Amino acid sequence: MTDRLEQQLDFILATEALRTVFRQSPVLNTGRKENSAEHSWHVALMAWLLAEHANEPVDASKVMVMILLHDLGEIDAGDVFAYDEAAREAHHEQEQACIVRLAALLPDDQGEKLLALWEEFEEAETSEARFARSLDALQPMLLNYHSEGGTWREHDVYEAKVTAVKSPIAEGSETLWSRAKRLIADAVDKGFLKT
Amino acid sequence: MTDRLEQQLDFILATEALRTVFRQSPVLNTGRKENSAEHSWHVALMAWLLAEHANEPVDASKVMVMILLHDLGEIDAGDVFAYDEAAREAHHEQEQACIVRLAALLPDDQGEKLLALWEEFEEAETSEARFARSLDALQPMLLNYHSEGGTWREHDVYEAKVTAVKSPIAEGSETLWSRAKRLIADAVDKGFLKT
Numbered sequence: 001m002t003d004r005l006e007q008q009l010d011f012i013l014a015t016e017a018l019r020t021v022f023r024q025s026p027v028l029n030t031g032r033k034e035n036s037a038e039h040s041w042h043v044a045l046m047a048w049l050l051a052e053h054a055n056e057p058v059d060a061s062k063v064m065v066m067i068l069l070h071d072l073g074e075i076d077a078g079d080v081f082a083y084d085e086a087a088r089e090a091h092h093e094q095e096q097a098c099i100v101r102l103a104a105l106l107p108d109d110q111g112e113k114l115l116a117l118w119e120e121f122e123e124a125e126t127s128e129a130r131f132a133r134s135l136d137a138l139q140p141m142l143l144n145y146h147s148e149g150g151t152w153r154e155h156d157v158y159e160a161k162v163t164a165v166k167s168p169i170a171e172g173s174e175t176l177w178s179r180a181k182r183l184i185a186d187a188v189d190k191g192f193l194k195t
Numbered sequence: 196m197t198d199r200l201e202q203q204l205d206f207i208l209a210t211e212a213l214r215t216v217f218r219q220s221p222v223l224n225t226g227r228k229e230n231s232a233e234h235s236w237h238v239a240l241m242a243w244l245l246a247e248h249a250n251e252p253v254d255a256s257k258v259m260v261m262i263l264l265h266d267l268g269e270i271d272a273g274d275v276f277a278y279d280e281a282a283r284e285a286h287h288e289q290e291q292a293c294i295v296r297l298a299a300l301l302p303d304d305q306g307e308k309l310l311a312l313w314e315e316f317e318e319a320e321t322s323e324a325r326f327a328r329s330l331d332a333l334q335p336m337l338l339n340y341h342s343e344g345g346t347w348r349e350h351d352v353y354e355a356k357v358t359a360v361k362s363p364i365a366e367g368s369e370t371l372w373s374r375a376k377r378l379i380a381d382a383v384d385k386g387f388l389k390t
Contacts, residue, residue, distance in 0.1 A: 005248065005370065005371075005374060008244050008245060009374075011244065012237070012241055012244065013337060015237070015240060016222070016237060017223070019222045019229065019237075028212070029212075034214065037236045038233045038236065040236050041236035041263065042207070042214075044239065044263055046207055048260050048264075049203050050200075061256030061260075106244070142207065142208060143211070179204070
């Protein structure tokens with residue numbers, strides 16, 4: 001048990017660095033960007049509240065765990081902007097290598113579970129993974145909308161691109177995708193997003 | 196369903212501000228303090244991994260949810276330093292008022308659940324709440340130890356005070372408290388903590 005605990009604590013200490021990985025989305029009213037740890041917290045809280053809107057029944061606690069760990073690969077790989085499609089493919093492999101490194105710190109059973117949950121999230125083939133991905137995609141839209149355009153404005157991202165990149169939200173939740181489309185339309189109306 | 200979703204999104208937006216509440220503990224290798232949202236993420240991840248060390252069997256997913264929301268009251272009340280005992284009592288009421296305000300944003304059933312889980316955490320009368328509190332108390336000790344004393348050094352906190360304030364860790368997990376005592380002893384040996 002002592003060895004297990006030491007391995008777990010080594011992992012916990014190594015994950016702490018997710019707080020130093022900065023994303024593009026803003027923390028409202030601060031002028032700073034959010035980091036991947038506080039993003040993961042916010043999306044996990046969303047999972048607890050919004051599970052009823054998933055297309056298929058989901059195990060909300062599995063969705064939460066998946067969200068808590070889905071960005072850990074960024075500790076070595078950094079974050080890639082959602083609208084930078086060219087960078088996203090190479091990024092997947094770098095993140096995977098980081099997850100393998102972190103998993104090796106844990107007791108075998110937990111390391112395997114970490115890897116399996118991370119891969120499940122990436123592959124988007126279960127209802128939990130699809131719903132977790134919907135929430136992960138929706139959260140920055142809320143932040144961009146409520147900062148009068150946020151990163152859309154900053155990086156000249158247009159309405160058609162937001163719609164294309166965010167449309168997989170529908171695979172996890174048609175309800176959330178309907179709401180997201182309304183948010184996009186409102187953002188265009190208000191001048192937060194160009195067409 | 197639409198009304199429910201709008202209420203849920205209002206709440207999600209209001210909770211975003213937990214990222215602007217700063218605590219005393221450091222983010223390692225950055226020179227900055229951690230905020231309560233990234234702290235909550237880190238402790239929730241610990242819950243997933245360390246549930247096997249709880250004194251009594253715990254529903255790990257309930258522990259995780261409790262941790263994700265346990266600091267939301269700080270959005271209005273701010274954070275109080277763990278070693279500032281005088282401030283802690285008044286703080287409880289301010290946090291409660293904030294939780295009541297936030298719960299009113301949610302659909303009734305979810306607002307009630309939020310309040311109940313927050314109170315359960317505060318009262319520490321269930322195995323889940325005691326274990327969640329153990330993790331919440333342990334996490335900053337790891338950060339202080341691995342920053343050569345962190346806030347202990349900065350605020351002249353001595354070994355006897357750390358031991359007294361942190362001893363309730365044993366109520367959730369004797370295993371984690373044994374480990375925490377060893378961490379305290381090591382910190383004294385290394386000169387990170389005064390006696």
